[in-house]
Amino acid sequence: MRIKLLPLFTMLMVLAIPAGFLQLAVAEKPNVIVIMADDLGYGDVSCYGATSLTTPNIDRLSAEGLRFTSGYCSASTCTPTRYSLLTGTYAFRGERTGIAPPNAPAIIKPGTDTVASLLQRAGYATAVIGKWHLGLGGEDGPDWNGQLKPGPLEIGFDTCFLLPTTNDRVPQVYVHDHRVPNLDPADPLWVGRQKPSPDHPTGLTHRDTLKMDWSHGHNSTIHNGISRIGFYTGGHAARFRDEDLADKWVEKSVAFIEQHQDEPFFLFFSSHDIHVPRMPHERFQGKTSLGFRGDAIIELDWCVGEVMKTLDRLNLAENTLVVFCSDNGPVLDDGYKDGAIEQIGDHRAAGQYSGGKYSVYEGGTRTPLITRWKGRIKPGVSDEVVCTIDLAASLAALTEQSLPNDFFLDSFNVIDALLGKDGAQGRDHLVQQDNGAAGTYGMRAGQWKLHRYGKKTARNVVVETQLANTSVPPFQLFNLDDDPAETSNVIEQHPDVAERLKKQLDNLIEQ
Numbered sequence: 197m198r199i200k201l202l203p204l205f206t207m208l209m210v211l212a213i214p215a216g217f218l219q220l221a222v223a224e225k226p227n228v229i230v231i232m233a234d235d236l237g238y239g240d241v242s243c244y245g246a247t248s249l250t251t252p253n254i255d256r257l258s259a260e261g262l263r264f265t266s267g268y269c270s271a272s273t274c275t276p277t278r279y280s281l282l283t284g285t286y287a288f289r290g291e292r293t294g295i296a297p298p299n300a301p302a303i304i305k306p307g308t309d310t311v312a313s314l315l316q317r318a319g320y321a322t323a324v325i326g327k328w329h330l331g332l333g334g335e336d337g338p339d340w341n342g343q344l345k346p347g348p349l350e351i352g353f354d355t356c357f358l359l360p361t362t363n364d365r366v367p368q369v370y371v372h373d374h375r376v377p378n379l380d381p382a383d384p385l386w387v388g389r390q391k392p393s394p395d396h397p398t399g400l401t402h403r404d405t406l407k408m409d410w411s412h413g414h415n416s417t418i419h420n421g422i423s424r425i426g427f428y429t430g431g432h433a434a435r436f437r438d439e440d441l442a443d444k445w446v447e448k449s450v451a452f453i454e455q456h457q458d459e460p461f462f463l464f465f466s467s468h469d470i471h472v473p474r475m476p477h478e479r480f481q482g483k484t485s486l487g488f489r490g491d492a493i494i495e496l497d498w499c500v501g502e503v504m505k506t507l508d509r510l511n512l513a514e515n516t517l518v519v520f521c522s523d524n525g526p527v528l529d530d531g532y533k534d535g536a537i538e539q540i541g542d543h544r545a546a547g548q549y550s551g552g553k554y555s556v557y558e559g560g561t562r563t564p565l566i567t568r569w570k571g572r573i574k575p576g577v578s579d580e581v582v583c584t585i586d587l588a589a590s591l592a593a594l595t596e597q598s599l600p601n602d603f604f605l606d607s608f609n610v611i612d613a614l615l616g617k618d619g620a621q622g623r624d625h626l627v628q629q630d631n632g633a634a635g636t637y638g639m640r641a642g643q644w645k646l647h648r649y650g651k652k653t654a655r656n657v658v659v660e661t662q663l664a665n666t667s668v669p670p671f672q673l674f675n676l677d678d679d680p681a682e683t684s685n686v687i688e689q690h691p692d693v694a695e696r697l698k699k700q701l702d703n704l705i706e707q
């Protein structure tokens with residue numbers, strides 16, 4: 197019945213639309229810039245309530261755009277969130293989507309449709325600049341001295357300039373397209389899990405030489421006075437200084453935008469800030485009372501400002517959708533003694549929410565999310581639920597690309613909500629994942645939030661001191677309207693709601 201009525205209904209709709217409006221229905225191709233911060237919490241920027249520091253550029257983005265109070269990333273660690281952002285699919289459906297080790301092979305296989313390949317098909321020039329952390333190379337992992345593929349170029353990016361893993365994981369080199377630039381063949385790069393020789397200096401053996409001490413893990417190979425996760429030797433001419441990363445992302449991004457100013461482009465600006473080791477450029481060090489964690493937020497804010505300045509200079513702001521987001525919630529001590537805990541003062545990195553990185557509490561995934569498209573998005577605040585996993589289907593809708601059946605399994609078209617159209621709705625439910633290995637999930641549906649803890653849930657007790665609880669019940673229910681901090685488990689009072697959410701979650705994770 198519905199199917200038969202549809203064509204007639206559509207015809208009537210078309211006839212009812214005045215001619216001027218029909219033009220709006222034609223595919224639009226604004227440039228798209230996704231700026232993803234690393235480990236930035238809901239309360240870490242001033243437009244989301246921070247008072248211990250100010251982030252004028254992110255605040256300007258928010259004042260000129262739409263600030264989401266229920267904007268999420270899909271997981272509370274990096275690799276699964278980035279996997280979902282690009283593939284529009286929950287990371288728990290994919291293999292090896294937990295935090296990727298230094299020598300991880302490419303996690304998103306060539307042939308997988310991604311937000312980048314989708315926009316490439318729509319005629320966009322595409323680039324990823326900054327943190328990757330989704331593996332490189334075939335089954336044997338990255339060939340650091342040779343061709344680093346498959347990687348971003350095999351899944352829809354025309355070009356890339358990367359921090360290949362994380363700044364705390366070896367090696368500290370860039371990757372440009374398929375190669376590590378500036379590698380001297382006489383000094384090949386070796387990356388491994390075992391100490392390469394008994395006299396190889398590490399954070400354990402040469403701890404007194406470090407410029408930033410480690411607190412847990414991070415005690416293997418030393419580079420730039422900082423010991424890291426994993427071991428490496430060689431590649432000295434190719435190594436970067438942590439202090440210069442932000443400048444490099446900006447330099448490469450500005451060049452990409454300038455080069456493609458006359459055609460639609462998609463830039464994934466993937467900042468390493470404010471991930472550990474927090475080592476902002478000297479000009480940002482000491483800018484806040486919060487230590488290097490706060491100073492790194494100022495560096496991130498500067499990057500956002502430089503991107504906005506470039507858009508203004510090239511007269512592109514009215515033709516560019518900017519999405520600002522984070523890859524997971526905040527963490528204070530993530531392995532280095534950088535003063536983040538000691539200097540926190542009144543700052544609440546996750547705002548009013550509990551938990552943070554690694555957690556399925558709201559603090560783990562509810563993070564800053566701002567959209568700006570000058571002249572198109574009416575500035576304001578939106579309470580609609582949207583997630584970085586939805587960018588794929590939403591951008592497909594915006595550019596009128598069809599979504600293939602086999603890909604983008606969990607991405608919802610929430611473009612109207614992202615653009616702040618009157619009455620537009622976001623998601624009615626969202627699965628929130630931690631690192632994915634433990635079968636632990638959060639499930640938000642409207643005001644309700646279910647926690648499900650897998651048997652082997654590994655809680656990071658150092659990070660989540662206040663949440664460390666060895667006898668977590670397998671299920672808990674919270675009413676976010678009354679209790680945004682998820683402090684009172686109301687599962688006994690609302691067994692029917694809990695059952696409904698459990699079933700919905702089971703169906704989603706077993707699909």
Ligand code: NG6
Binds near residue numbers: 329364413524531
């Ligand atoms: C953890 C690291 C942490 C960080 C995280 C990944 C230790 C003790 N902890 O294993 O420091 O690197 O992985 O962070 O090594 S993420 O934001 O890229 O997911």
Ligand code: CA
Binds near residue numbers: 234235273274523524
């Ligand atoms: Ca992260």
